[in-house]
Amino acid sequence: MVKLKWIACDLDGTLLLDGARSLRDHTCELIHDLRKKGILFFAASGRQYTNLKRLFEPLGEEIEYLCENGCISFYQGKELHKENMECSLGQELIRAIQETKDAEVLVSGVMESYVQPKNMRFYYHMRDVVKNDVTMVPDILKTEEKYMKISVYEEGGFQRRCTVVTGGDDWLDMMPLKVNKGSALTKVLDQLGIEPEECMAIGDNENDLEMLKLVGCPVAVKSGKKEIRSVAKYETETEEDLLWKIIHGE
Numbered sequence: 700m701v702k703l704k705w706i707a708c709d710l711d712g713t714l715l716l717d718g719a720r721s722l723r724d725h726t727c728e729l730i731h732d733l734r735k736k737g738i739l740f741f742a743a744s745g746r747q748y749t750n751l752k753r754l755f756e757p758l759g760e761e762i763e764y765l766c767e768n769g770c771i772s773f774y775q776g777k778e779l780h781k782e783n784m785e786c787s788l789g790q791e792l793i794r795a796i797q798e799t800k801d802a803e804v805l806v807s808g809v810m811e812s813y814v815q816p817k818n819m820r821f822y823y824h825m826r827d828v829v830k831n832d833v834t835m836v837p838d839i840l841k842t843e844e845k846y847m848k849i850s851v852y853e854e855g856g857f858q859r860r861c862t863v864v865t866g867g868d869d870w871l872d873m874m875p876l877k878v879n880k881g882s883a884l885t886k887v888l889d890q891l892g893i894e895p896e897e898c899m900a901i902g903d904n905e906n907d908l909e910m911l912k913l914v915g916c917p918v919a920v921k922s923g924k925k926e927i928r929s930v931a932k933y934e935t936e937t938e939e940d941l942l943w944k945i946i947h948g949e
Contacts, residue, residue: 703945705891705898706733707743707765707884707910710754712903713920714742714938720828727757729942734761736946741765741772741887743880745848745872745906748773749810749832767807768872768906769883770847780886781809782847784875789846792873793839796851803852805833808844815839821852849873872906881909901938902927 743765772779796804803821806813811832816822825833851871896915903923911917919931935941
């Protein structure tokens with residue numbers, strides 16, 4: 700039997716259920732116990748690094764991060780890899796979003812994100828609800844930092860107009876070509892000398908698909924999308940239930 704060395708877990712809709720904005724009281728304790736058993740825990744999310752660091756603050760350097768849907772990852776506080784989008788493509792996407800009624804654009808940099816809001820509710824949502832490090836700029840096309848990920852937000856749900864990766868009902872995320880959680884995970888595992896067969900991934904949405912297909916033990920939460928559940932070997936009600944069983948050998 701292959702020994703489990705690594706767990707990659709999505710956040711929104713997986714670890715954070717029903718729109719939760721904070722971890723449950725015992726989640727950090729479970730992740731701490733995993734670490735003591737020699738199992739690494741990666742938060743694999745569409746969120747930015749600084750956002751994730753705040754969320755998991757009680758764990759300090761006990762946790763690793765795969766951020767921005769695979770655009771950048773960190774291990775023990777050090778950047779492992781980063782992907783950038785071509786500037787011309789990024790600006791083309793930004794202009795298209797700006798021309799779309801009711802659509803807001805979020806440009807992701809390494810440590811902060813940038814907005815030029817049509818409605819100030821979007822800025823306050825990113826700052827106070829999502830809790831990103833977010834900067835409001837007068838012209839988002841003149842942002843100096845290289846683009847990693849460009850996201851579209853429509854309050855109340857996005858009306859799909861093309862095939863892209865979804866991170867929830869209100870968000871569409873666009874990354875450089877062939878960049879996703881699975882491609883990032885491949886690079887991270889290669890650097891750490893861990894085989895995909897020694898890994899578990901847990902997810903619920905389209906942006907988790909490649910990650911689940913890569914690992915030896917793909918798990919879907921039962922509330923996840925049908926296409927995600929179809930590629931999973933196992934299902935769980937909550938991520939905490941699964942971690943408890945792993946820790947106690949069940």
